[in-house]
Amino acid sequence: MNDRYEQWQAAERLALTLIEGGLQRMSARTLAVFLFTDRDSVTAGEIAERLEASAGSVSGAIKSLLTVGLIERLPAPGSRREHYRLRDDAWATLFTSQNTVIQAMLQAAADGIAATENGDPAHQRLAQMHAFYEFLLGELPALLHRWHQQSG
Amino acid sequence: MNDRYEQWQAAERLALTLIEGGLQRMSARTLAVFLFTDRDSVTAGEIAERLEASAGSVSGAIKSLLTVGLIERLPAPGSRREHYRLRDDAWATLFTSQNTVIQAMLQAAADGIAATENGDPAHQRLAQMHAFYEFLLGELPALLHRWHQQSG
DNA sequence: CCGACTTTTCAGAAATTTCTAAACACTCGG
DNA sequence: CCGAGTGTTTAGAAATTTCTGAAAAGTCGG
Numbered sequence: 001m002n003d004r005y006e007q008w009q010a011a012e013r014l015a016l017t018l019i020e021g022g023l024q025r026m027s028a029r030t031l032a033v034f035l036f037t038d039r040d041s042v043t044a045g046e047i048a049e050r051l052e053a054s055a056g057s058v059s060g061a062i063k064s065l066l067t068v069g070l071i072e073r074l075p076a077p078g079s080r081r082e083h084y085r086l087r088d089d090a091w092a093t094l095f096t097s098q099n100t101v102i103q104a105m106l107q108a109a110a111d112g113i114a115a116t117e118n119g120d121p122a123h124q125r126l127a128q129m130h131a132f133y134e135f136l137l138g139e140l141p142a143l144l145h146r147w148h149q150q151s152g
Numbered sequence: 153m154n155d156r157y158e159q160w161q162a163a164e165r166l167a168l169t170l171i172e173g174g175l176q177r178m179s180a181r182t183l184a185v186f187l188f189t190d191r192d193s194v195t196a197g198e199i200a201e202r203l204e205a206s207a208g209s210v211s212g213a214i215k216s217l218l219t220v221g222l223i224e225r226l227p228a229p230g231s232r233r234e235h236y237r238l239r240d241d242a243w244a245t246l247f248t249s250q251n252t253v254i255q256a257m258l259q260a261a262a263d264g265i266a267a268t269e270n271g272d273p274a275h276q277r278l279a280q281m282h283a284f285y286e287f288l289l290g291e292l293p294a295l296l297h298r299w300h301q302q303s304g
Numbered sequence: 305c306c307g308a309c310t311t312t313t314c315a316g317a318a319a320t321t322t323c324t325a326a327a328c329a330c331t332c333g334g
Numbered sequence: 335c336c337g338a339g340t341g342t343t344t345a346g347a348a349a350t351t352t353c354t355g356a357a358a359a360g361t362c363g364g
Binding site: 006007009010011013014017018020021022034035036037038039040086088090091092095101104105107108109111112114115116120121122125126128129131132133135136139143146147150151 | 158159163174186187189257259267274291295
């Protein structure tokens with residue numbers, strides 16, 4: 001128990017789950033490293049070594065994780081290498097990033113409504129879809145607020 | 153405005169959005185047909201014709217949409233062909249299906265916690281992750297309840 | 305500025321996902 | 335039962351996504 005192998009195993013399983021959740025393969029594995037490392041921050045080279053992946057794919061993964069706001073670049077602590085670490089609000093951020101999907105759904109529904117006549121059954125269906133995603137979008141801020149209150 | 157071509161266009165755009173949201177390509181396009189059709193129900197053949205896709209791929213898409221609970225098979229109204237239609241609570245269902253992802257995240261975090269020592273920074277990070285997804289899972293039932301109340 | 309070290313970029317390879325076509329199976333009217 | 339009309343399955347093709355390796359670019363100490 002609690003040995004390195006078990007941790008590696010748990011990290012890879014977590015990566016698979018993240019992939020299910022929509023992340024790209026290498027981004028997911030990289031994120032798992034950020035979670036399971038016993039250091040405060042890691043470098044791209046360390047990640048590549050641990051994952052046995054090329055420097056190139058790690059670079060791409062870091063870039064995308066930075067873009068989504070899941071990790072952050074640290075002010076270099078006297079070393080030549082860049083250090084990165086998981087951001088505090090990473091999980092809320094990951095969840096929030098799905099809001100863009102919701103907004104896209106809302107827009108798509110609105111477009112559909114505009115393209116159909118009022119009597120058309122499609123009009124009705126699209127209106128229902130629109131109502132749901134509008135509801136959802138309205139609920140999310142309060143949800144995140146409750147989270148920050150509870151955890152902060 | 154409001155012509156067939158515009159509707160087809162809106163349907164394809166909606167399909168792309170659904171793909172962004174995680175659906176498979178053909179499932180998304182099929183779902184878009186269910187939304188935009190001016191009939192109450194459609195058959196596999198009609199979908200294949202409208203999408204200019206093979207009967208096989210449509211069959212697969214229908215099967216997966218049935219499994220997730222987004223569409224339903226109708227009691228055959230005297231015709232030889234099977235009829236399908238969008239279910240009333242389709243959007244809530246689609247949203248709910250992401251709960252399995254959340255539960256998987258929760259489990260993955262728990263496994264990671266079990267695999268790390270208490271003093272390890274990783275232990276701390278995994279605990280935060282666990283807390284967030286536990287919070288999320290707890291909020292969802294009430295969220296859906298509010299939706300069902302509001303929409304009647 | 306130079307040189308060692310690290311990261312990024314990008315074209316091509318590898319792997320995975322997705323679609324199709326064709327054979328098979330099912331259902332119903334006659 | 336048979337045959338016409340539909341739906342399903344599956345092996346393989348096509349397309350897309352993802353990864354790698356090598357070269358280019360950036361950075362910092364000296």
